[in-house]
Amino acid sequence: MDYSTRKIILIVTVIIVIITITVAVFLLIIPIQAGTVYRDVPIEHSGRTRTYNYFVPANLPASPVPLVFTIHGGGINADQQFGLTGTKAPYKILLDIAEQEKFIVVAPDGTENPSDPNPEKLYWNDCRADMTLVNKSVDDVGFIETLITLFLHNFNIDPNRIYATGISNGGGMSLRLAIDLSHKIAAVAILSQGNANNSVCTGPVNPIPVLLMSGTADELNQWDGGYSEIESARGSTKSIPDTVAFWVNQNGADTVPEVTEIPNGPYNDHGTTVTLYDYDNGIQGTEVLLYKVNGGGHLEPSLTEQYSDTAEAFLGNQNHDIETAKEVWKFFKKHALNGPVSSVTLIGGNIVSVEDFCLLAPCIGVTLTIPVATVTTGIYVTRIWPRKKQ
Known part of the structure; x- marks a missing residue:
């Protein structure tokens, strides 16, 4: 083979390799969602620099859109809530849903534990008076309310369709918003968290739709209430049944629920199952939903975002029969501030x-x-x- 022939073959080979690499790179850079994540946005509130992430879907419609707050649990942060750190994050699926359904998602950051400061491990000042992992003087309700005002000003947000959801301490913060901001929050979804036993909150002014999702084998925030078996500094909570009864009474909803057994999914989840209790016909169209995760631990159920064996060893079994983010949005989209949508x-x-x-x-x-x-x-x-x- 002469030099010219070898040169032609080499050139053709290089071209093929370049084309192959180009196609591969093109496929790799296709984002899961077409919208934009804005990360670590600073804002001053009550003499503190607070931060938050938010997601804006592509091609927002001209009509007003919903606003959803997704609030991280205690000891983590907004980056983890959005799935930006590489760890499993069932709530990040909310961004894909937001892209499809066209709503804006905000993940605010809590504040550091005053006795063990760590900017990666943040907490919320929820209703638990005996929770010592957070500075009790921090005005987290005011911070969230400031963000609501900011997004109402900067985007075409429907003021009647503002929602909050979170797990654990983030669920506790969502519960506090349901009480303190029931005139602005249309519905809340609470994971792995019950009402506070020793509460600094007095009770909601308005009826509000509430979704609760908790595992019967949760040892961090226990189904039967009381102090955590893992970390008593989190304070004491009421049992999940008592929490459900409180919100059913608050909303004037049916006391006898409609009960649905969720079909088992295709994945091994150590025998966990989900039973849905729907307490309907509340004041102004409110309802209370309880997803009882039988045998489930302190982890959000998910089909696609499955936690590691190590996480399950510490926090209990993760159910794989439902997708938490989808169930939360399905609930939210039914409710507006003054009634059903x-x-x-x-x-x-x-x-x-x-x-x-x-x-x-x-x-x-x-x-x-x-x-x-x-x-x-x-x-x-x-x-x-x-x-x-x-």
């Missing part, structure tokens, strides 16, 4: 489902219309729910 959803291209059409006005003596001028010709299914009791 009215929605017109295209199904299969030309079938419309109308849900909770009564919404904010009595159904008697009021003419309600559906804008279907832009909907293509086809079969339409209308579902009108009864007016919720007042």
Whole structure:
């Protein structure tokens, strides 16, 4: 083989390699979500520099969009909540849902433990008076309220569709928001956390939809309440059944729930199962949902974000029958600040489902219309729910 021939073969080979590498790189850089994550954004509040992350989906609509706060647990931070640190994070799936459903997600950072400062391990000043891992003078409610005001100013946010969710200490903070900001928060979703036994919070002014999800084998925030078997400095909580009863009573909801056994998923989750209890028909369309994770520990259920054996050895079994973020958003999207959300959803291209059409006005003596001028010709299914009791 002469020099010229070898040179041609070499050039062709290099071109093929370059093309292959280019294609590979192109595939690797495709993001999971098309929107943008803004990280470690500083803001001054009450003499402290606080930080937060937020996610804005691509191509936001002209109409107002929901705002969801996802609040990290005690001892971690907003980066971990968003799944930016490489660890498993079931809540990061909320960003993919936000991209699809078009809402903004905010992950605020708590503050350091005053007796063991560490900028990577942050905590929230929730309702537990006997929790000693956080500076009790920190105004976390005011911080969240400031962020609400900021996002209402900077984005086209629907003020009636602002939500909060979190696990453990983040769930406790979400519970506090349900009490202290029930005039601004439309619904909350609480994981692995019950109401405080020794509470600095007095009780919500308004009814508010509440989702609770807890494992019966959780040793950090126990199903039966009391102090943690792992870390008593977290303070004492009420049992999950007592917490459910409180919110059912607060919302005037049905005391006998509808019970659903969630089908087992395809993954090994050490025999854990999920039972859903739905306490419906509350004031202004509120409800209380309880996802009882039978045999579950202090970990968010997930099909795709499965924690390591080491994490399960410390925090208990993780259930793999449901996707926490999907269940949370499915709950949130039904509720607005003053009642259920009215929605017109295209199904299969030309079938419309109308849900909770009564919404904010009595159904008697009021003419309600559906804008279907832009909907293509086809079969339409209308579902009108009864007016919720007042």
